[in-house]
Amino acid sequence: xxxxxxxxxxxxxxxxxxxxxxxxxxxxxxxxxxxxxxxxxxxxxxxxxxxxxxxxxxxxxxxxxxxxxxxxxxxxxxxxxxxxxxxxxxxxxxxxxxxxxxxxxxxxxxxxxxxxxxxxxxxxxxxxxxxxxxxxxxxxxxxxxxxxxxxxxxxxxxxxxxxxxxxxxxxxxxxxxxxxxxxxxxxxxxxxxxxxxxxxxxxxxxxxxxxxxxxxxxxxxxxxxxxx
Amino acid sequence: xxxxxxxxxxxxxxxxxxxxxxxxxxxxxxxxxxxxxxxxxxxxxxxxxxxxxxxxxxxxxxxxxxxxxxxxxxxxxxxxxxxxxxxxxxxxxxxxxxxxxxxxxxxxxxxxxxxxxxxxxxxxxxxxxxxxxxxxxxxxxxxxxxxxxxxxxxxxxxxx
Numbered sequence: 001x002x003x004x005x006x007x008x009x010x011x012x013x014x015x016x017x018x019x020x021x022x023x024x025x026x027x028x029x030x031x032x033x034x035x036x037x038x039x040x041x042x043x044x045x046x047x048x049x050x051x052x053x054x055x056x057x058x059x060x061x062x063x064x065x066x067x068x069x070x071x072x073x074x075x076x077x078x079x080x081x082x083x084x085x086x087x088x089x090x091x092x093x094x095x096x097x098x099x100x101x102x103x104x105x106x107x108x109x110x111x112x113x114x115x116x117x118x119x120x121x122x123x124x125x126x127x128x129x130x131x132x133x134x135x136x137x138x139x140x141x142x143x144x145x146x147x148x149x150x151x152x153x154x155x156x157x158x159x160x161x162x163x164x165x166x167x168x169x170x171x172x173x174x175x176x177x178x179x180x181x182x183x184x185x186x187x188x189x190x191x192x193x194x195x196x197x198x199x200x201x202x203x204x205x206x207x208x209x210x211x212x213x214x215x216x217x218x219x220x221x222x223x224x225x226x227x228x
Numbered sequence: 229x230x231x232x233x234x235x236x237x238x239x240x241x242x243x244x245x246x247x248x249x250x251x252x253x254x255x256x257x258x259x260x261x262x263x264x265x266x267x268x269x270x271x272x273x274x275x276x277x278x279x280x281x282x283x284x285x286x287x288x289x290x291x292x293x294x295x296x297x298x299x300x301x302x303x304x305x306x307x308x309x310x311x312x313x314x315x316x317x318x319x320x321x322x323x324x325x326x327x328x329x330x331x332x333x334x335x336x337x338x339x340x341x342x343x344x345x346x347x348x349x350x351x352x353x354x355x356x357x358x359x360x361x362x363x364x365x366x367x368x369x370x371x372x373x374x375x376x377x378x379x380x381x382x383x384x385x386x387x388x
Contacts, residue, residue, distance in 0.1 A: 023302050055327040098243050219291065
């Protein structure tokens with residue numbers, strides 16, 4: 001009996017107390033829990049969108065709705081072009097965030113500052129793109145409760161399309177905005193040597209988790225609204 | 229610290245690898261999206277959409293596993309995060325099939341709902357929508373929409 005217990009304690013000694021069974025810092029575990037709950041919020045939004053779309057006979061064709069880009073003429077027909085730029089901006093800003101987290105682990109303050117600045121620029125660029133797109137769609141007559149677009153089969157569309165689009169991209173855009181604010185705070189804290197004094201850059205890792213989550217959500221939002 | 233410098237090149241190499249994978253997956257998704265524009269066959273469109281969803285999940289995996297570092301965490305943490313997310317399998321199955329069933333029921337028992345799906349409207353025009361109709365504009369539009377109705381009837385007969 002005692003043999004068995006010693007054998008199993010070797011396997012499961014993470015749960016025997018004295019140390020964190022996750023072997024990560026408390027704040028990081030809490031960030032993961034928060035992100036999990038946020039994933040369910042976004043999941044609920046996207047599943048509601050899917051359910052309504054499945055229960056409707058027609059739906060507007062995204063390639064006919066999202067077909068313009070800034071400084072383009074009236075009759076431009078360039079589906080997917082602008083949104084692919086937005087997607088790449090967010091992927092690149094996610095990469096610079098990983099580099100910032102890595103620089104933080106190496107205690108390389110300069111690297112953290114440089115990569116955080118790039119990440120913030122990426123976030124602001126994404127928000128500007130989204131602001132332009134919302135403005136453009138609003139000028140075309142789309143808003144909550146207003147849908148100027150018709151279904152792909154030529155029948156009249158309901159306002160569900162615009163309602164879900166503005167709610168979900170708006171909710172995501174608000175997350176990007178919070179992420180940019182968090183990143184700016186992290187940058188200021190790095191510049192004022194707060195992490196140097198603490199001896200670790202764990203806060204950058206937590207901000208990084210949030211920023212990657214924002215990118216992750218965009219992968220789903222982008223696919224659900226622009227591609228499917 | 230020396231351990232960190234030892235890992236340095238491995239970490240950078242991993243970041244580069246994942247960046248390339250994510251970019252390639254996105255480009256494939258976009259190519260499929262462009263390709264789908266010209267395709268009218270329902271089955272083919274569904275197959276492409278399925279592929280896009282699989283690519284989307286692959287991208288999600290790479291972001292969570294490598295960028296969010298979850299793959300290199302302890303199994304305890306991985307399971308704590310991933311297992312609850314399995315609920316999504318049930319959510320998606322249940323809700324989407326519910327939506328589908330609701331559409332079928334309405335198409336069977338609600339003649340108005342079914343009729344709406346057959347009436348064509350003119351593109352790029354201010355169309356009187358279900359919600360718009362409540363607004364004060366609807367009075368001004370009445371004459372217009374009457375004309376449109378007769379037009380749509382004409383197209384309907386053509387279609388038949």
